[in-house]
Amino acid sequence: MPEVLIVGAGPVGLALAADLRVRGLDVDVVERRPAADGGTRAIGIHSPALAALETSGATDGLLERAVRIRRGEARADGRLLAAIRFDALRARHPYVAALPQAETVGVLSALAPAVRRGITVTAVRQDGAGVRVQAVGPDGDEELRADVVVVASGWAGRDLVYRPGVVRTRGYSDRYVMADVTASGDATALVHLERSGVLESFPLPGGRRRLVAWDGNGTDAIARRRYAAADPADAAARLREAAAERAGVDVEIAAASTFGVRRAVAPALRNGRIVVVGDAGHEVSPIGGQGMNLGLLDALTLAPLLAPWVRRGWEDGLARWERDRLASARHAARLAFANTMLGRRAGATAHAARTAALRTVLRGPGGAVFTRAYAMRFDRAARTE
Numbered sequence: 479m480p481e482v483l484i485v486g487a488g489p490v491g492l493a494l495a496a497d498l499r500v501r502g503l504d505v506d507v508v509e510r511r512p513a514a515d516g517g518t519r520a521i522g523i524h525s526p527a528l529a530a531l532e533t534s535g536a537t538d539g540l541l542e543r544a545v546r547i548r549r550g551e552a553r554a555d556g557r558l559l560a561a562i563r564f565d566a567l568r569a570r571h572p573y574v575a576a577l578p579q580a581e582t583v584g585v586l587s588a589l590a591p592a593v594r595r596g597i598t599v600t601a602v603r604q605d606g607a608g609v610r611v612q613a614v615g616p617d618g619d620e621e622l623r624a625d626v627v628v629v630a631s632g633w634a635g636r637d638l639v640y641r642p643g644v645v646r647t648r649g650y651s652d653r654y655v656m657a658d659v660t661a662s663g664d665a666t667a668l669v670h671l672e673r674s675g676v677l678e679s680f681p682l683p684g685g686r687r688r689l690v691a692w693d694g695n696g697t698d699a700i701a702r703r704r705y706a707a708a709d710p711a712d713a714a715a716r717l718r719e720a721a722a723e724r725a726g727v728d729v730e731i732a733a734a735s736t737f738g739v740r741r742a743v744a745p746a747l748r749n750g751r752i753v754v755v756g757d758a759g760h761e762v763s764p765i766g767g768q769g770m771n772l773g774l775l776d777a778l779t780l781a782p783l784l785a786p787w788v789r790r791g792w793e794d795g796l797a798r799w800e801r802d803r804l805a806s807a808r809h810a811a812r813l814a815f816a817n818t819m820l821g822r823r824a825g826a827t828a829h830a831a832r833t834a835a836l837r838t839v840l841r842g843p844g845g846a847v848f849t850r851a852y853a854m855r856f857d858r859a860a861r862t863e
């Protein structure tokens with residue numbers, strides 16, 4: 479029986495497994511997917527997460543592959559609103575490390591114990607001094623046991639730990655279109671806040687950039703039909719048009735994907751010997767780029783508490799960990815919501831007012847606060863970086 483069983487080999491489960499391995503814990507990881515997910519979602523890793531990943535040795539591997547974004551620009555109507563200086567932060571890593579999520583997962587997989595793939599967990603129950611896990615694998619049903627189970631299953635596995643309705647989930651009507659494209663440009667992150675909606679352009683390794691554009695409101699009938707069809711070529715054409723109109727760039731895009739946004743923060747992350755980390759416990763709008771970072775920080779601040787708990791029964795710090803992680807998730811969810819609002823289409827007057835207000839805020843002391851918030855300096859875990 480392992481000391482710790484981790485459900486889910488996404489970035490958060492793998493980061494925890496890699497860290498616990500270095501700390502000498504006996505860890506198993508189970509994952510329902512037969513192979514690693516090659517799709518890319520998260521691209522930016524912020525300083526607190528990079529610092530926390532140093533224990534497992536992951537930071538060096540990530541930085542070898544990543545582009546370091548030291549500067550960002552907020553632009554409107556073709557003009558600079560404000561520069562965002564990550565390199566001016568007092569942080570251990572004064573930049574955002576940008577690389578595709580699949581590469582992050584690759585680096586973490588190499589450091590974590592081998593994942594048992596093709597195992598879908600169907601139930602997790604406390605059982606005396608341990609936890610009993612029901613699962614279905616290639617050979618049928620199986621039962622697993624561990625001293626502590628950490629659920630890192632993303633939102634898909636939330637029902638393993640929370641009763642329906644316990645995690646209040648709010649869906650937004652905003653829809654976005656996204657693609658990673660070959661494009662010129664330096665390592666500056668660009669956010670174009672235009673009347674027709676936001677266009678974000680973030681550098682990636684290998685002369686590529688991640689483009690994300692606000693793509694309409696998903697509640698009207700036309701939008702619902704359009705998203706139901708979800709044709710990657712159609713989406714690519716809309717993204718190309720948005721890039722040309724909002725940022726003045728002409729770029730080849732063969733296929734693009736669309737996504738909507740939701741917000742959910744669970745009321746608790748721990749029930750006895752079952753602990754929840756990552757998207758299983760909270761989901762924030764990708765417009766803000768903090769979801770994976772939050773989860774990594776859940777996992778990596780939990781890691782040092784696990785050995786004393788499992789081996790000596792010391793629960794010191796767990797209540798505080800849970801409070802801090804929930805507070806950080808609520809903060810990130812509010813920030814992501816604000817970003818989502820700012821990125822919507824606006825009428826001429828509202829856009830002019832929004833632009834003027836942002837210019838004033840970002841060029842004054844508010845600019846430093848914004849940069850700190852964006853770089854997760856207000857996450858509770860940043861205090862110990």
Ligand SMILES: Cc1cc2nc3c(=O)[nH]c(=O)nc-3n(C[C@H](O)[C@H](O)[C@H](O)COP(=O)(O)OP(=O)(O)OC[C@H]3O[C@@H](n4cnc5c(N)ncnc54)[C@H](O)[C@@H]3O)c2cc1C
Nearest residue numbers: 486488490510520521599632635756757767768769770771
């Ligand atoms: C378009 C987009 C862009 C994003 N950009 C950013 C960004 O720039 N920065 C950022 O920080 N975040 C970003 N995010 C959010 C980020 O992708 C997620 O927060 C992150 O993937 C969560 O990691 P996780 O390990 O908690 O969950 P997941 O990545 O969902 O991994 C969970 C794993 O658990 C497995 N699993 C689920 N149920 C079971 C089960 N019952 N049994 C066994 N295994 C199970 C799944 O197969 C999966 O492999 C973005 C998200 C999207 C959609």
